[in-house]
Structure formats: structure tokens, C-alpha cells
Amino acid sequence: MKTIMPFLRCSALALTASIAVLSAPACSAANVKSFGKLPDGREAHLYTLQNASGFRADISDFGGIVVSLYVADKNGKLADVSLGFDNAADYLLKKAPYFGALIGRYGNRIAHGKFTLDGQTYSLPLNDKPGNIPCSLHGGDVGFDKVLWTAKPATIEGNPALVLTYVSKDGEMGYPGTLTVEVTYSVTPKNELRIDYKATTDKATPVNLTNHTYFNLKGEGNGSILDHVLMMKAAKTTPVNAGLIPTGEIVPVAGTPLDFTTPHAIGERINVPNEQLKFGGGYDHNWVLDNQSGKLELVATLHEPASGRFMEVFTTEPGLQFYCGNFLDGTLVGKSGKAYGHRSGLCLETQHYPDSPNQPSFPSTILRPGETLKSTTLYRFSAK
Ligand code: BGC
Numbered sequence: 244m245k246t247i248m249p250f251l252r253c254s255a256l257a258l259t260a261s262i263a264v265l266s267a268p269a270c271s272a273a274n275v276k277s278f279g280k281l282p283d284g285r286e287a288h289l290y291t292l293q294n295a296s297g298f299r300a301d302i303s304d305f306g307g308i309v310v311s312l313y314v315a316d317k318n319g320k321l322a323d324v325s326l327g328f329d330n331a332a333d334y335l336l337k338k339a340p341y342f343g344a345l346i347g348r349y350g351n352r353i354a355h356g357k358f359t360l361d362g363q364t365y366s367l368p369l370n371d372k373p374g375n376i377p378c379s380l381h382g383g384d385v386g387f388d389k390v391l392w393t394a395k396p397a398t399i400e401g402n403p404a405l406v407l408t409y410v411s412k413d414g415e416m417g418y419p420g421t422l423t424v425e426v427t428y429s430v431t432p433k434n435e436l437r438i439d440y441k442a443t444t445d446k447a448t449p450v451n452l453t454n455h456t457y458f459n460l461k462g463e464g465n466g467s468i469l470d471h472v473l474m475m476k477a478a479k480t481t482p483v484n485a486g487l488i489p490t491g492e493i494v495p496v497a498g499t500p501l502d503f504t505t506p507h508a509i510g511e512r513i514n515v516p517n518e519q520l521k522f523g524g525g526y527d528h529n530w531v532l533d534n535q536s537g538k539l540e541l542v543a544t545l546h547e548p549a550s551g552r553f554m555e556v557f558t559t560e561p562g563l564q565f566y567c568g569n570f571l572d573g574t575l576v577g578k579s580g581k582a583y584g585h586r587s588g589l590c591l592e593t594q595h596y597p598d599s600p601n602q603p604s605f606p607s608t609i610l611r612p613g614e615t616l617k618s619t620t621l622y623r624f625s626a627k
Pocket of ligand 1: 340341351487527528564566570590592
């Protein structure tokens, strides 16, 4: 990969972003590199956002993918904790299971790939079939993870940022309405990767946006995540059927292996006989967060005892899909040449609940003309 355009992250560039630039930043040299060519010949790019302590996110305009995330351990040693590849084409050619990507138009599953909105029924691509039951997953065959976004480096409140925009056409992947999406990644001095989502539409449509980073706090490719200790501020979950579609119930997790209201190692109860764990092949469920306020609050923590790396998840979203990499099987080899084995990465996808367009009792995911969807998620890193 060669550097093709060094530039400064300073106020002139920042002003081109459609978000408020609150202070004239101390300019810092940023860089953008080529991230290789896509199979159709278009070039993808990789942008680096870094703070003074070395915490760094490398993000591509292809799929808005968080390619790398460098985080210090308790001795100050940096490691890349995000699974991924070293060029854009591999994400398509190797059929990456959404490593690091932005997910849309609808993150998670829609039953039978169908929903009815304002009296009209819409059909979506059936691109997944857990338990042999077809559904539409993560926006269909070509979701937001597989498109080239328009990228603009910016500085927001003095922090390096990347503003990504994508216009999803009316009818794209079966969804109604032209949806204009803006996602802003920023890196803060507190070792946070912040993600601000914004969307507007010209026709009513379901929208559920998230990020699908697979974390391994030991460093990508360094074995299983079963020893990571997870806590989620979520007393309830939305149980699923064999097709990983919610039944519509909202049930307490107390007394089940899905109870992470106090910290537990992920591997501690993963083999306990339990129908939900059987359907998911492990953890692959939506938790109903205690925080239903729409305000940015701490909802989960993840600790890897050997390195000491600690991650806190904050979100404005009402749900959290915890997926522990059950479908990884060692066939994909990542950017540093290491195979990604079973459960070698885990996702904490902040979201609205799966299949909400077909579940009237779940919080609505319908965006209408004149409304602006706004959502924020923040991953904060430290070590202890
Ligand atoms: C889902 C898994 C799915 C994975 C695809 C996750 O968000 O919960 O069921 O297999 O995405 O990589």
C-alpha cells in the first residue's frame, strides 16, 4: 500500500464536513493510503485517526470498515484488537463475515425477508438461513458493508475524525426510499472510538445501523475470546427461534447463562444446556439494554485479564447484539497471517432489536420523511 495523499486535518478541511466544528483544532498530520482496488477496479482508501497516546483507528471508505484498532495493554504495549484483512478486495473475495463494517440499511435479521409498511409489502434478499430458515441479514446481498462510501477527513472538537456518506437508492436491496446516511468516526484523547450515525429518507423505511467490529483484546489472531470477561447492563433479552428470529417476547435473563448483569467469562457457561445457546451455536442474541432513555450511557464492559485491556461500550441504542464468533472456523486468515479460529473475535453490535419491522411491540425502526435518525456509540479503551 502506498501513501497517495498526505494532508492536514485542519479547520479548512473540517469546515467542509457537514457537522459542527466547534473549535479550531491543533492541526496534526493525517494520512490516507490506498487500500487496494476492488474487483470492479475502483480504488478503496484507508484513513488513520490517532490520538497523542498512540490509540489509533484505521478506517476504510470501503464498507466504512474499522480495519485496525491499536490499543495499549497494561504495560503500554499496543496491539491491533480488530479482526480484518489488509486490502479491500479480500473483504469481498474471502467473504468476510462483516469484519469491522458499517451495517445497514437494516442491521440483523428480518424474518423471511419480508415486511409490510403503510399497507405495502416489501421483499428483501434472502442471504442467510440459520436453522435452514431463510431470512434477510444485515441489509441483504450488498449491504452498506460492501459499498464505497464518500469519505471526508475532519476535525471535530479538536479530534481527528472521518465523515462517511452514502446515498442508498429507492428500491436498493428491496428497501423503500432514498436514504442518505452519514457516519462520523472520531478518536478522542480518552482512547475512545466514537461513532455518530445520522440518516434521512424521502419515503418511510426501516433503518437499523450498527458497526460489526470483531474484538479480540489479546490482539487479532491471538486465540479465543472465551476468557474475556463481559458485563452487560441488560436484565432482559429477546429470545429467538431456530432461525435466530425473535419470538416477540422480552424475557428476564436472571438464572440463565445469558445473565451478564455481573461480569462473567464468556466461556464460563457457554456449554450449559440451554435452548437459546443451542439455537445460536453459542451467544448470538439481542439483549434489551436497561438504558432505554436514548441518552449516551455505559451499557457493557469487556476485560481481557492477561493483557489487562478493558473496553467500555456506551450507546444511545436500546439493544445490543452480543455475537461471540460462533461461525468463525479457522478458514479465514487475517491481515497478520493468523487464522481466525472458532470464537476468536466477538461483536457488541449496538442496535434496535432484530426483525422490528415485523414486531409491533419492539421499539420502532421506521424512519419517515422529515425525521432525522441520530444515534451514537462509543467504545472506550483502557487497561487494568
Ligand atoms: C449475527 C450472526 C451472524 C454474523 C455474521 C451477527 O451480527 O448476529 O448471527 O452470523 O453477524 O457475521
